[in-house]
Amino acid sequence: xxxxxxxxxxxxxxxxxxxxxxxxxxxxxxxxxxxxxxxxxxxxxxxxxxxxxxxxxxxxxxxxxxxxxxxxxxxxxxxxxxxxxxxxxxxxxxxxxxxxxxxxxxxxxxxxxxxxxxxxxxxxxxxxxxxxxxxxxxxxxxxxxxxxxxxxxxxxxxxxxxxxxxxxxxxxxxxxxxxxxxxxxxxxxxxxxxxxxxxxxxxxxxxxxxxxxxxxxxxxxxxxxxxxxxxxxxxxxxxxxxxxxxxxxxxxxxxxxxxxxxxxxxxxxxxxxxxxxxxxxxx
Amino acid sequence: xxxxxxxxxxxxxxxxxxxxxxxxxxxxxxxxxxxxxxxxxxxxxxxxxxxxxxxxxxxxxxxxxxxxxxxxxxxxxxxxxxxxxxxxxxxxxxxxxxxxxxxxxxxxxxxxxxxxxxxxxxxxxxxxxxxxxxxxxxxxxxxxxxxxxxxxxxxxxxxxxxxxxxxxxxxxxxxxxxxxxxxxxxxxxxxxxxxxxxxxxxxxxxxxxxxxxxxxxxxxxxxxxxxxxxxxxxxxxxxxxxxxxxxxxxxxxxxxxxxxxxxxxxxxxxxxxxxxxxxxx
Numbered sequence: 089x090x091x092x093x094x095x096x097x098x099x100x101x102x103x104x105x106x107x108x109x110x111x112x113x114x115x116x117x118x119x120x121x122x123x124x125x126x127x128x129x130x131x132x133x134x135x136x137x138x139x140x141x142x143x144x145x146x147x148x149x150x151x152x153x154x155x156x157x158x159x160x161x162x163x164x165x166x167x168x169x170x171x172x173x174x175x176x177x178x179x180x181x182x183x184x185x186x187x188x189x190x191x192x193x194x195x196x197x198x199x200x201x202x203x204x205x206x207x208x209x210x211x212x213x214x215x216x217x218x219x220x221x222x223x224x225x226x227x228x229x230x231x232x233x234x235x236x237x238x239x240x241x242x243x244x245x246x247x248x249x250x251x252x253x254x255x256x257x258x259x260x261x262x263x264x265x266x267x268x269x270x271x272x273x274x275x276x277x278x279x280x281x282x283x284x285x286x287x288x289x290x291x292x293x294x295x296x297x298x299x300x301x302x303x304x305x306x307x308x309x310x311x312x313x314x315x316x317x318x319x320x321x322x323x324x325x326x327x328x329x330x331x332x333x334x335x336x337x338x339x340x341x342x343x344x345x346x347x348x349x350x351x352x353x354x355x356x357x358x359x360x361x362x363x364x365x366x367x368x369x370x371x
Numbered sequence: 372x373x374x375x376x377x378x379x380x381x382x383x384x385x386x387x388x389x390x391x392x393x394x395x396x397x398x399x400x401x402x403x404x405x406x407x408x409x410x411x412x413x414x415x416x417x418x419x420x421x422x423x424x425x426x427x428x429x430x431x432x433x434x435x436x437x438x439x440x441x442x443x444x445x446x447x448x449x450x451x452x453x454x455x456x457x458x459x460x461x462x463x464x465x466x467x468x469x470x471x472x473x474x475x476x477x478x479x480x481x482x483x484x485x486x487x488x489x490x491x492x493x494x495x496x497x498x499x500x501x502x503x504x505x506x507x508x509x510x511x512x513x514x515x516x517x518x519x520x521x522x523x524x525x526x527x528x529x530x531x532x533x534x535x536x537x538x539x540x541x542x543x544x545x546x547x548x549x550x551x552x553x554x555x556x557x558x559x560x561x562x563x564x565x566x567x568x569x570x571x572x573x574x575x576x577x578x579x580x581x582x583x584x585x586x587x588x589x590x591x592x593x594x595x596x597x598x599x600x601x602x603x604x605x606x607x608x609x610x611x612x613x614x615x616x617x618x619x620x621x622x623x624x625x626x627x628x629x630x631x632x633x634x635x636x637x638x639x640x641x642x643x644x645x646x647x648x649x650x651x652x
Contacts, residue, residue, distance in 0.1 A: 253498060256467035263461045287458050289465065291500040 091193040112173035113334030139368040170224035179219035242345035271320035390442035394478035406600035462502040524551035527582035552588035619643035
């Protein structure tokens with residue numbers, strides 16, 4: 089297995105850093121999957137995460153000037169590894185005014201992703217700061233655990249309100265309750281609700297817009313339903329807040345798909361990065 | 372009783388309705404008296420008084436006059452209820468705690484009387500939040516029986532200078548001793564902490580001293596832990612009046628200007644520390 093890649097554009101460093109920062113706020117460890125075209129940051133829905141899962145996909149061509157990959161075999165030209173996103177985040181902190189950024193798979197006591205940041209210096213010789221991030225290479229037989237999630241058969245699809253507003257409200261609600269009900273309808277309306285013995289709070293968002301999914305099977309079944317009917321999911325507030333608070337990439341729109349009483353699915357699209365996040369209903 | 376069994380009310384039946392274009396004009400004042408979980412609200416045609424008490428020795432009152440509200444209507448002589456103040460503050464600041472210039476949260480507060488929750492309607496940027504907060508049995512608030520005729524000593528200071536003095540107080544001292552006298556040292560704050568005793572004096576003709584009316588020398592001690600919460604009110608205020616009566620009871624009155632420049636008052640009453648309380652005639 090071999091992997092080396094090089095980035096030289098400052099705009100790319102910053103964008104890549106923002107994506108990695110977002111990932112590190114969503115989860116401590118995740119799986120990095122490398123293919124010849126794309127990078128993926130994956131969190132699968134194991135019980136340890138409380139059933140939360142994440143899938144983030146970037147086209148390597150939009151970030152790297154050089155990208156060479158030799159995967160586990162010619163038939164499966166990919167590499168999967170576990171890593172702590174925070175370590176990558178920390179390594180990238182030094183890159184904001186770098187001349188170049190090289191990333192490669194190395195073996196130093198254990199497999200590592202080595203990040204070498206070339207910094208500008210007054211002398212003719214550049215300074216290089218190197219970070220070795222330990223990773224766990226995932227064997228081929230476990231790759232099935234990290235399959236791309238399919239878009240669920242949702243009951244309602246709606247655009248989220250401005251994330252900052254939603255985050256402020258959910259942050260306050262977290263002081264009052266552990267769980268929140270997120271409900272929405274086909275009329276562009278969304279409510280966030282909490283209820284405890286002491287207090288009930290409902291925030292109403294209107295005119296959010298519902299994305300059209302074209303000839304999707306789910307869309308047909310929703311045609312007969314009264315657009316005012318609310319579909320809802322009850323979720324752990326901290327998981328929702330973690331998603332809202334972590335966003336460093338400012339997407340123009342975030343899509344929220346709700347499977348009534350089962351799961352909520354968020355999709356962010358920003359330029360060439362797509363991030364999906366699933367929060368299951370609380371039992 | 373759990374919230375679900377508290378009753379629902381229609382608008383016509385509200386016993387108290389109070390509206391503000393800027394909810395911070397209420398939440399900022401309430402934060403300054405938030406040293407305990409619960410507060411008692413007493414509304415009359417004059418406005419709203421919010422009371423928080425601690426261990427029967429300390430009482431804080433915030434007064435928000437009816438004129439401060441954009442709408443204020445009350446159907447009874449007086450309306451009283453008790454709520455969890457932390458919950459109320461989280462609701463009043465539901466759109467975020469920090470002030471963004473030019474953006475305000477509008478508030479309409481409604482109460483239908485005993486057995487009903489306190490209902491808040493908050494709106495910011497077209498988004499509406501409705502909160503229903505369970506109310507509890509109002510408990511009798513203490514009457515410190517502090518009246519102006521019994522006031523022995525009084526000073527009014529600009530808050531800036533007192534803020535500085537309070538921030539430098541030795542917090543390892545269990546008590547704050549206040550000496551007020553027509554003679555030197557006039558007005559003195561003393562502490563007795565791990566590093567020894569420390570005194571902070573204000574001469575009666577200092578620029579900071581707006582009013583100085585001391586008739587007798589009095590030295591009283593108050594538990595530092597009881598007075599500490601008053602520093603929040605001090606930091607909001609522009610002026611503070613400090614008065615002691617013939618029993619050594621302390622009244623601190625803070626004049627607070629809200630976001631719109633209107634004046635509200637916060638008052639703290641505190642009993643002297645039982646162990647040492649001297650009055651020199």
